Amino acid sequence: MTGVAIASYLSEADERILANDVLDGLTRPFKELPPKHFYDARGSELFEQICELPEYYPTRTEAGILGDWADEIVARTGAGELVELGSGTADKARILLDAMARAGTLRRYVPLDVAERMVADSARQLVEEYDGLEVHGVIGDFERHLDHVPDTDGTPRIVALLGGTVGNFPPGTRRTLLRNMGTLLGRDDRLLLGTDLVKDPAVIEAAYDDRAGVTAEFNRNLLHVINRELGANFVADQFEHVAFFDDKHQWVEMRLRALAACSVEIGDLGMTVEFEAGEELRTEISAKFTRERLEADYRAAGLALEHWYTDEDELFALSLAGREGAQSPAG
Ligand code: SAH
Ligand code: TRP
Numbered sequence: 251m252t253g254v255a256i257a258s259y260l261s262e263a264d265e266r267i268l269a270n271d272v273l274d275g276l277t278r279p280f281k282e283l284p285p286k287h288f289y290d291a292r293g294s295e296l297f298e299q300i301c302e303l304p305e306y307y308p309t310r311t312e313a314g315i316l317g318d319w320a321d322e323i324v325a326r327t328g329a330g331e332l333v334e335l336g337s338g339t340a341d342k343a344r345i346l347l348d349a350m351a352r353a354g355t356l357r358r359y360v361p362l363d364v365a366e367r368m369v370a371d372s373a374r375q376l377v378e379e380y381d382g383l384e385v386h387g388v389i390g391d392f393e394r395h396l397d398h399v400p401d402t403d404g405t406p407r408i409v410a411l412l413g414g415t416v417g418n419f420p421p422g423t424r425r426t427l428l429r430n431m432g433t434l435l436g437r438d439d440r441l442l443l444g445t446d447l448v449k450d451p452a453v454i455e456a457a458y459d460d461r462a463g464v465t466a467e468f469n470r471n472l473l474h475v476i477n478r479e480l481g482a483n484f485v486a487d488q489f490e491h492v493a494f495f496d497d498k499h500q501w502v503e504m505r506l507r508a509l510a511a512c513s514v515e516i517g518d519l520g521m522t523v524e525f526e527a528g529e530e531l532r533t534e535i536s537a538k539f540t541r542e543r544l545e546a547d548y549r550a551a552g553l554a555l556e557h558w559y560t561d562e563d564e565l566f567a568l569s570l571a572g573r574e575g576a577q578s579p580a581g
Contacts (some may be wrong), residue, residue, distance in 0.1 A: 258389035272524040281531040296468040309567040320349035331407035335392040337361035362388040412444035417537035424524035428551035451495035458493035466491030481517030501537040505530040
């Protein structure tokens with residue numbers, strides 16, 4: 251067994267971030283909260299259940315594409331290191347690590363996630379599963395802590411953001427995130443990005459509003475997080491889950507709708523937030539892509555698409571990108 255190192259960059263300051271996000275988001279004319287606060291222990295568990303739902307096609311489709319192409323991706327890049335942002339349970343990482351092990355290049359896995367326990371648990375399991383693997387876990391926020399990703403020792407690496415997570419950011423923030431991810435790439439390194447594709451809106455809406463109600467519970471869990479962390483008194487059952495495809499922006503939007511007028515005390519902030527009956531709070535967007543749209547995002551972020559892998563129904567895509575100009579010195 252080789253090394254596990256875990257470094258946490260989340261601190262008391264992060265409670266301030268939740269507090270600031272709540273203060274900022276719940277005092278806007280259209281209430282909104284950023285999605286990273288979903289993933290406490292309960293939220294992470296509910297997300298794992300979402301991944302198993304019959305309606306939620308992205309996880310199994312992306313894992314299928316990875317299964318089909320991991321050897322090709324590793325052969326093409328020569329990668330021996332995987333840096334994964336928003337790594338969660340690391341289930342998909344295993345598919346790539348297996349391919350690196352088969353190719354004989356496997357050296358290190360660097361998972362980065364805000365969900366503390368997920369990073370620690372998966373790191374411990376993975377060093378047991380892979381002989382000689384080094385795991386350097388980073389507990390942090392990929393919008394703020396990318397500079398804590400360790401440098402490579404020269405082994406080519408893949409920096410991955412899977413699960414369609416890139417779609418959870420609005421276009422401007424998304425391009426900033428891609429640009430920042432680009433700073434982790436040397437000329438032999440590649441970005442591996444999972445993006446959900448534009449398709450029949452009914453299929454998309456079902457994926458975000460399952461019959462068993464797991465997604466609704468996941469969405470409402472955000473209110474429990476605020477109650478616990480900031481001494482608030484949301485009555486979560488008084489909010490219903492809403493998911494709809496916004497055709498103009500080509501994203502699915504998740505909201506929580508107040509069933510009746512209510513006022514919520516947020517103890518730690520000394521504030522009261524009023525909801526009118528039927529008022530909605532936006533909790534997440536999940537953008538759906540076309541290849542053209544993603545290429546435009548890459549270009550704006552100083553990156554270039556090199557390979558596009560998809561399933562036969564073109565539900566989901568994985569793409570490999572490099573820093574602009576990295577692939578051919580001749581241009
Ligand atoms: N990659 C996994 C999990 C996707 S869910 C998969 O494809 O199935 C999104 C993951 O990103 C969660 O584990 C969540 O904790 C993490 N996450 C969301 N926002 C984050 C942020 N700003 N910084 C770090 N991790 C984040
Ligand atoms: N990144 C996932 C996605 O956009 C997260 C997700 C799945 C999600 N279902 C959700 C987020 C429901 C909020 C609500 O597909």
